Amino acid sequence: MYAVIKTGGKQYRVSAGQKLKVEQIPADVGAEVTLDQILMVGEGESVKIGAPFLAGATVKCTVVSHGRHDKVKIFKMRRRKHYQKRQGHRQNYTELRIDTIAA
Template identity: 80%
Template sequence: MYAVIKTGGKQYRVCAGQKLKIEQIPADIGQEISLDQVLSVGEGETLKIGAPFVEGAAVKATVLAQGRHDKVKIFKMRRRKHYQKHQGHRQNYTEIRIDAVAA
């Protein structure tokens, strides 16, 4: 059984046992969370699509870690104008393990 969930402005196709890095959510390590914004649920040939969310569907997950992604370096330059700008960014994430998909 798999589901398409929405979290952090992105959509993910998940199934039980999968590890996933999502946008940071306020939760402690080891805490069980429920993701209730389920867009669709499928199993084999059957597919249930929500409008916009599937009624009563939820995905149970466990928080494994909180962390930060690798640094993204931004470099801007205008040739012959003596302009250079260096900038960097590290995005926070929450790593979760999908425990169960309930339709």
């Protein structure tokens, strides 16, 4: 069984037992999180599609860890104008383990 969930403005295809890095969620490590924005649930040939979300469908997850992604380097330059700017960015994330999918 798999589901397509929406969290942090992004969509992910998940199945039970999978680990997933999503945008940071304010929850403690080891806490159980319930995601209720489920766009689609599928099992074999049967597929349920929401409009836009499925009513009553939930995905239960456990917070495994919090962390930061690798640094993304930003370099801006205007030619012939003596303008150069360097900047870096590291995005925070929460790693989730998908426990159950209930449709």
